[in-house]
Amino acid sequence: MDEQQEMKVKNPWHRPHIFLVAFGISVGIIIMVAIAVVQNKPLHQKYKYGIVLDAGSSHTSVYIYEWPAEKENNTGMVRQKHACSVKGKGISSYSGTPEKAGESLKECMDEAKKTIPKQRHQETPVYLGATAGMRLLKMDNDIASEKVLASVETSLQTYPFSYQGARIITGQEEGAFGWITVNYLSENFITASGTVGALDLGGASTQITFVSGQEVESLDNSIDFRLYGNDYRLYTHSFLCYGKDQVLKLSLEQQIKPKLDVTDNIILEDPCFHPGYEMNKSFQSVFDSPCVKMVTHSKTGQTFKHKGIGDWKKCQEAITKVFNTSYCRYSRCSFNDVFQPPVKGRFGAFSAYYFVMNFLNVTTDNSLDDAKKKLGSYCTTHWNTLKQKHPGVKEKYLSEYCFSGTYIITLLEDGYKFTPEDWKNTNFIRTIKDSEAGWTLGYMLNLTNMIPAEAPDTPLLPFGGYVSLMLVLSLLIFVCLILGYIFFRRPSGPAHKEII
Ligand SMILES: Nc1ncnc2c1ncn2[C@@H]1O[C@H](COP(=O)(O)OP(=O)(O)O)[C@@H](O)[C@H]1O
Numbered sequence: 001m002d003e004q005q006e007m008k009v010k011n012p013w014h015r016p017h018i019f020l021v022a023f024g025i026s027v028g029i030i031i032m033v034a035i036a037v038v039q040n041k042p043l044h045q046k047y048k049y050g051i052v053l054d055a056g057s058s059h060t061s062v063y064i065y066e067w068p069a070e071k072e073n074n075t076g077m078v079r080q081k082h083a084c085s086v087k088g089k090g091i092s093s094y095s096g097t098p099e100k101a102g103e104s105l106k107e108c109m110d111e112a113k114k115t116i117p118k119q120r121h122q123e124t125p126v127y128l129g130a131t132a133g134m135r136l137l138k139m140d141n142d143i144a145s146e147k148v149l150a151s152v153e154t155s156l157q158t159y160p161f162s163y164q165g166a167r168i169i170t171g172q173e174e175g176a177f178g179w180i181t182v183n184y185l186s187e188n189f190i191t192a193s194g195t196v197g198a199l200d201l202g203g204a205s206t207q208i209t210f211v212s213g214q215e216v217e218s219l220d221n222s223i224d225f226r227l228y229g230n231d232y233r234l235y236t237h238s239f240l241c242y243g244k245d246q247v248l249k250l251s252l253e254q255q256i257k258p259k260l261d262v263t264d265n266i267i268l269e270d271p272c273f274h275p276g277y278e279m280n281k282s283f284q285s286v287f288d289s290p291c292v293k294m295v296t297h298s299k300t301g302q303t304f305k306h307k308g309i310g311d312w313k314k315c316q317e318a319i320t321k322v323f324n325t326s327y328c329r330y331s332r333c334s335f336n337d338v339f340q341p342p343v344k345g346r347f348g349a350f351s352a353y354y355f356v357m358n359f360l361n362v363t364t365d366n367s368l369d370d371a372k373k374k375l376g377s378y379c380t381t382h383w384n385t386l387k388q389k390h391p392g393v394k395e396k397y398l399s400e401y402c403f404s405g406t407y408i409i410t411l412l413e414d415g416y417k418f419t420p421e422d423w424k425n426t427n428f429i430r431t432i433k434d435s436e437a438g439w440t441l442g443y444m445l446n447l448t449n450m451i452p453a454e455a456p457d458t459p460l461l462p463f464g465g466y467v468s469l470m471l472v473l474s475l476l477i478f479v480c481l482i483l484g485y486i487f488f489r490r491p492s493g494p495a496h497k498e499i500i
């Protein structure tokens, strides 16, 4: 009996509290290991980067994107890490001094070098896409446009990144990649919520892109994509010369034309500019674009007086004249003989749509009629009152918001045939989840093959679920071991004898 008692003391498993302590410690260790795994995961996460330069007609922006390396194909994983606005005008403005186009990018590209971790520089792709400003320069002066592109190319090649090319993208690409960006960021490709149409307004061109569900009668306007296992047929059109800066030139030209032969001292009374606004402008500034067909060499170097009268109704009448709706060779057109099926679904309107409407404080919470009333009263505001109210706003922008707002409403309503209901389904957006809406993200996703045609195989469990399951399984195994130990040990051990 003494011997048996001794054995009981030597075998700790015969004391339940020791067993409990050992069990508690083991569970504690397992939980700590699991938490450490979860906590430390982001530290070990490898990020990848990509740079896209948006060489627009009015200015260039450099965007840096970032994504976790192992989640390349999951929608919504790429986000904008940084954006830099290049000082000065767009690259097409350097047609006379092409070498300066490349130089202009230096500050923002130096910033990119600092933003992206050094060890990732070599593998980081850089793309430059030029839009309507360069399309116009190419039409006007092909050699100059080549020189400007060569200049930005030389400049970008001096950086430690992986240079992938600088080119003028097509209007279809601009429209389609804007649509991809908006829907990728909204995660519409993986949910059943349907897609959102994209409206992009620039300075020199404007794009409309949406899934119409109807036959697209002109091949130029149709793009097919297979993304994440779904087929999409997009309607897209880019109107060159219908960005807000070029339309302003078109509208000024139309108002000047009838006065040209009548008088030498032209005073243009413009309903789209505020009462009290008066500025001498050169004819050159209106006629210097291939969008404006009239060439008046006799007026080169001369100026006209641009005078605001602030009359929204007349402004809209003037703007309507830039749309040609007299001819359509398809079953239906937007304007200028361009096929367009009826607009459908929700729309995200970005770039200058957002800048203008945000400044005017017009949202689609206002009915279309209320938006017009608001704009009408804004346009009649005296120029001096406005300048006093917005001392920080660039005068050029400030003077043009009445025109631009009127153009936007006219383009949507008369151009694209938006009904008051479609207007309500439109959102003016600058960013989605902190990434800017525009064509650049979609462009990069496409060129880096980050948008697969088929839905990627998703793991059975998310990472958190996986860790929890492993934890429960380890506990189960642990408990089984303990029970097994106790159970199998008893028949041969002294404890068994003791019971008998
Ligand atoms: N804060 C702002 N207020 C009003 N307009 C703006 C503002 N910032 C940018 N813009 C305008 O947005 C437009 C951007 O066009 P951009 O992308 O340069 O041309 P495109 O896309 O036609 O090549 C330009 O007309 C520019 O003047």
Ligand SMILES: [Ca+2]
Pocket (backbone or CB within 6 Å): 056, 057, 131, 201, 202, 203, 351
């Ligand atoms: Ca643009």
